[in-house]
Amino acid sequence: MKQLKILAQFYVDLMVRLGIVRFSLLLAIALVALAVIVQVGVTLVLSGEVNDLDIIRSVFFGLLITPWAVFFLSVVVEHLEDSRQRLSKLVSKLEEMRTRDLDLNKKLKGNVKKLNQEIEEREKAEEARQEAMEDLENEVFQREKAQLELAEQTALLRSYLDTSPDIIYYRNDLGLFSGCNKAMEQLTGKLEKELIGLSPKDVYDAEVAAKVIDTDRQVLQENQALTYEQWLDYPDGRKACFELNKIPFYSKDGRRLGLVGFGRNITERKEYEDALQKASRDKTTFISTISHELRTPLNGIVGLSRMLLDSRLDDEQHNYMRTINVSAITLGNIFNDIIDMDKFDRRKLELFPKPLDFISFVTEMENISGLMAEQKGLRFDLERLTDLPPHISVDSTRLRQVLWNLVGNATKFTKEGGVVMSVSADIHQDSAEITFEIEDTGIGIPEEELENVFAMYYQVKQGKDNLHAVGTGIGLAVSKELINLMGGDITVTSEVDFGSTFIVTINVPLVDHVEEEEAMPETKSSKSLRIFMLEDIELNVTVACSLLESLGHTVDVAMCGEDAIKQFDPTKYDLALLDIQLPDMTGFDVAKILRDKFDNLPPLIALTANLLKEKDEYFKNGMDEALSKPLSVKALTEVLEQFSMSEKKTDIPSVPQEQEVSSEPTENDQLIECLLDLEMLESYIEIVGTKPIYANIEMFEKSMKEYIQILDTNMTARDQDGIVFETHKMKGAAGSIGLKHIQQVAQKAQSPDLPAWWENIDDWVEEIKNEYEHDIQILKSWLEQQDK
Structure with missing residues (x-):
C-alpha cells in the first residue's frame, strides 16, 4: 500500500x-x-x-x-x-x-x-x-x-555674614560674582544685586583683577583651597591688606558650583610689622647715638695715644701705648659694626684683609691678654711653639675680636689658676696655617653642651655659680663664623672642673711687607692756616687742637651751632671744620645758614664719627669735604694741603661790624624763611589780606588728616604709586598756603626717581607728619605779626 x-x-x-x-x-x-x-x-x-x-x-x-x-x-x-x-x-x-x-x-x-x-x-x-x-x-x-x-537660620546666617568684618563672596565656574556680604559691598562700593553677574575685571583695577583671576583659576583647576595676601582699594582711596582664602564648593550631588572666598583685613598686622621694623630702625639709631657717645672718649684715646707714640717713651712704654692705640682703633671698628646692625646677621659678616705685622700682633695680644688676666688676679702665659711668619694678610680687627672674645671668656670663667695662649704656624710657600690654642683652668663645659656652645644666643648653664649664663650668647657664634670666613675653624675640648681649650686655626696668605703706620708729619704744613672748628665734645677739641697746632695751624673753637653762627667771620678763616652731630642743630643746618648769610665762604669740612653715607650726601648739604673721626693724620693733612693750595676768597665788601650785625637776620627770621614761602604769602596778603589764608589753613588741616590716613595705608602696602599720589596732593596743598618746608619734603616724597627713594621715603613721610602742625603754628604766628 x-x-x-x-x-x-x-x-x-x-x-x-x-x-x-x-x-x-x-x-x-x-x-x-x-x-x-x-x-x-x-x-x-x-x-x-x-x-x-x-x-x-x-x-x-x-x-x-x-x-x-x-x-x-x-x-x-x-x-x-x-x-x-x-x-x-x-x-x-x-x-x-x-x-x-x-x-x-x-x-x-x-x-x-x-x-x-x-x-x-x-x-x-x-x-x-x-x-x-x-x-x-x-x-x-x-x-x-x-x-x-x-x-530663620538663613536670616541668622545672613545677619552673621553681614555683621562679619571679613569679606565673603561667591563666584561661579565662569568667574562671575554670585553673592557677597556687607563687608564686600563696602570694599567694592557696589550692592550685592549690582555685583552679581560681574567679573573681577569689572570690579577691580587691571593689576588686582589679573591676580584675582589667576588665583581663581588655580583653585578651580586644582580643586584645592588657596590662601594668599593681597592689597585692595576701598572707594575712598584707602588701602587694606587682606588675607584671602578661596575654596571650591559643590552641590549635594557633587557638582562643582564655583568658589567661595573669605578675606580677613590684616592691615593692622601689617602696620604692626612695620612698627616693629621701625622700632628696629629706631633701635639701630639709638645704638648709633650711644656708639657716637662711646666713640667720643675713644677718639681722645686714639688721638692722644697716637701723639704719645711720637714722644719719648722707653720700649716697654711704647709697646703699652701702641697696644692702647691699636685697641682703641679696633674698638672703633667694632663700633662701626654696632652701628650697622645688619652685620650681626652671620650671613652678612664681611672680612677686609690687609697686610699685618704678625709678630707685633702676637705681642699686642700678649699685652692685652695679660692685662685682662691681671685684672682678675690670674696668670697669663703666651707660648710660641714654632717660628711665626713675619707678615700675613688678614682682617686683623676681626681676628683680634675673636681672640679677645676667647681670652675674655677664659678669664671670665676661671676663678683661680690662669690662661695659656699658644701660637704655632705651619708655613708653606705662599700661605700659612696658624693655630691659636686658648687653655684655661676654669669650671669647664659639660660634654653634652659642647655641640651647642657655638649656636647663636645659646648660653651654657652649669652649677650653682651659673657663670656661663653671663653674656648674650652671640660672641662664640659670630667668632666661629668669622674664622670660617678666614678658611679656618674653631673647636673646643673641655672637662668639667678642669677647664676648657679652644683651638682656632686659620689659613692666611703670606705677604712681603706691611705699610708703615701713619705718623705725625716730621715737618709742618707749608702754609699756616687759620681754622674755625665747631665741636661740642671737649675731649675731641683737645685732641684736634693738639693735632692741628702741632701741624702749625691756628684754631678757634665754637661748642654749639648758635655760637658758631655768631662767631664765624669768613674773612678771618681759611677753612672751617664742622661737626655734624651737635646739641642744638646739625652741622648741615649751620652750613646752610652760613651759605645763606655770606656770599663768600672758606671750605666747609664735615666732621663725623659715622661716615657711612656717600660723600655726595655731604656735598648736597653744603659741605666741600668730609672727614671721619677719629681724625686720620694722613686724611687730615691731605685735606689741608688740598684747600691751602687754592686762593682764599677775600673780596668781601668791608662793612663796619655794627652795620653788619644790624643787617643780619635773627635766628627766628632765618627759621621762618626756611619754613615759609614769604614771597608768595606777602604778595597774596597784599591782594586779599590774611583772612582767606586762615580759611585755607583750616581746610588744609582737615585735608591733611585724610591725606595722612590714606598715606599710612599706602606706606604699609609699600604702594609706590599710592604714596606718590598722596604726597603730590600734600605738596599742592602745602604750597597753596605757603608751607615751603612741607612742600619741599613732599616734592622729594613724590619723586620716586630720586636716588635711594625707598630708603628715604619713611623719613620724609615721618617728617611731613611730625612737622606740618608745627609749621602751621609758625605760619599763624607770622600772620598775626602781619595783622599787627
Whole structure:
C-alpha cells in the first residue's frame, strides 16, 4: 500500500513537472509500446507466430485510443491533485487558526489574570494613595515648618555674614560674582544685586583683577583651597591688606558650583610689622647715638695715644701705648659694626684683609691678654711653639675680636689658676696655617653642651655659680663664623672642673711687607692756616687742637651751632671744620645758614664719627669735604694741603661790624624763611589780606588728616604709586598756603626717581607728619605779626 502511494505520488509529480500534453504523449507511447509487447506476447503464445499486420494493427489501435484515454485520465488526475493541494492548504490554515485560537485563549487567560491583579493592585494603590495623601499632608506640614526654621537660620546666617568684618563672596565656574556680604559691598562700593553677574575685571583695577583671576583659576583647576595676601582699594582711596582664602564648593550631588572666598583685613598686622621694623630702625639709631657717645672718649684715646707714640717713651712704654692705640682703633671698628646692625646677621659678616705685622700682633695680644688676666688676679702665659711668619694678610680687627672674645671668656670663667695662649704656624710657600690654642683652668663645659656652645644666643648653664649664663650668647657664634670666613675653624675640648681649650686655626696668605703706620708729619704744613672748628665734645677739641697746632695751624673753637653762627667771620678763616652731630642743630643746618648769610665762604669740612653715607650726601648739604673721626693724620693733612693750595676768597665788601650785625637776620627770621614761602604769602596778603589764608589753613588741616590716613595705608602696602599720589596732593596743598618746608619734603616724597627713594621715603613721610602742625603754628604766628 505504501509502495502504491509512493508510485501514485511519483505519477502525479511527473505529470506536474512535464505538463499534461507531454506527460500524456509520453504515457501514450509507453502504453502503445506495452500494448504491442502484450499483443506480440499473446499472439506468440496462441498462434506461435507474429505477423507484421498484427503489430501494425496493435500500434494503430493503441495510437488511436490510448492518447485520449490518457489525456482524460491526466486531466482527472490533475484536478484531483489540485483539489488535494487546496485541501492540504485548507488543512494547514485550519491548523494555523487552531493554533492561533489556542494562543489567543492563553493570552486571554493571561490578560484576565493580569486584569484581576491590576484590579487588586489598584485597590491596594488607592489604599496606598490615601495613606500617601495623609503622609504628604504631614510632610507638607513638616516642610513648611522646616522652611520657616530654614528661613530663620538663613536670616541668622545672613545677619552673621553681614555683621562679619571679613569679606565673603561667591563666584561661579565662569568667574562671575554670585553673592557677597556687607563687608564686600563696602570694599567694592557696589550692592550685592549690582555685583552679581560681574567679573573681577569689572570690579577691580587691571593689576588686582589679573591676580584675582589667576588665583581663581588655580583653585578651580586644582580643586584645592588657596590662601594668599593681597592689597585692595576701598572707594575712598584707602588701602587694606587682606588675607584671602578661596575654596571650591559643590552641590549635594557633587557638582562643582564655583568658589567661595573669605578675606580677613590684616592691615593692622601689617602696620604692626612695620612698627616693629621701625622700632628696629629706631633701635639701630639709638645704638648709633650711644656708639657716637662711646666713640667720643675713644677718639681722645686714639688721638692722644697716637701723639704719645711720637714722644719719648722707653720700649716697654711704647709697646703699652701702641697696644692702647691699636685697641682703641679696633674698638672703633667694632663700633662701626654696632652701628650697622645688619652685620650681626652671620650671613652678612664681611672680612677686609690687609697686610699685618704678625709678630707685633702676637705681642699686642700678649699685652692685652695679660692685662685682662691681671685684672682678675690670674696668670697669663703666651707660648710660641714654632717660628711665626713675619707678615700675613688678614682682617686683623676681626681676628683680634675673636681672640679677645676667647681670652675674655677664659678669664671670665676661671676663678683661680690662669690662661695659656699658644701660637704655632705651619708655613708653606705662599700661605700659612696658624693655630691659636686658648687653655684655661676654669669650671669647664659639660660634654653634652659642647655641640651647642657655638649656636647663636645659646648660653651654657652649669652649677650653682651659673657663670656661663653671663653674656648674650652671640660672641662664640659670630667668632666661629668669622674664622670660617678666614678658611679656618674653631673647636673646643673641655672637662668639667678642669677647664676648657679652644683651638682656632686659620689659613692666611703670606705677604712681603706691611705699610708703615701713619705718623705725625716730621715737618709742618707749608702754609699756616687759620681754622674755625665747631665741636661740642671737649675731649675731641683737645685732641684736634693738639693735632692741628702741632701741624702749625691756628684754631678757634665754637661748642654749639648758635655760637658758631655768631662767631664765624669768613674773612678771618681759611677753612672751617664742622661737626655734624651737635646739641642744638646739625652741622648741615649751620652750613646752610652760613651759605645763606655770606656770599663768600672758606671750605666747609664735615666732621663725623659715622661716615657711612656717600660723600655726595655731604656735598648736597653744603659741605666741600668730609672727614671721619677719629681724625686720620694722613686724611687730615691731605685735606689741608688740598684747600691751602687754592686762593682764599677775600673780596668781601668791608662793612663796619655794627652795620653788619644790624643787617643780619635773627635766628627766628632765618627759621621762618626756611619754613615759609614769604614771597608768595606777602604778595597774596597784599591782594586779599590774611583772612582767606586762615580759611585755607583750616581746610588744609582737615585735608591733611585724610591725606595722612590714606598715606599710612599706602606706606604699609609699600604702594609706590599710592604714596606718590598722596604726597603730590600734600605738596599742592602745602604750597597753596605757603608751607615751603612741607612742600619741599613732599616734592622729594613724590619723586620716586630720586636716588635711594625707598630708603628715604619713611623719613620724609615721618617728617611731613611730625612737622606740618608745627609749621602751621609758625605760619599763624607770622600772620598775626602781619595783622599787627
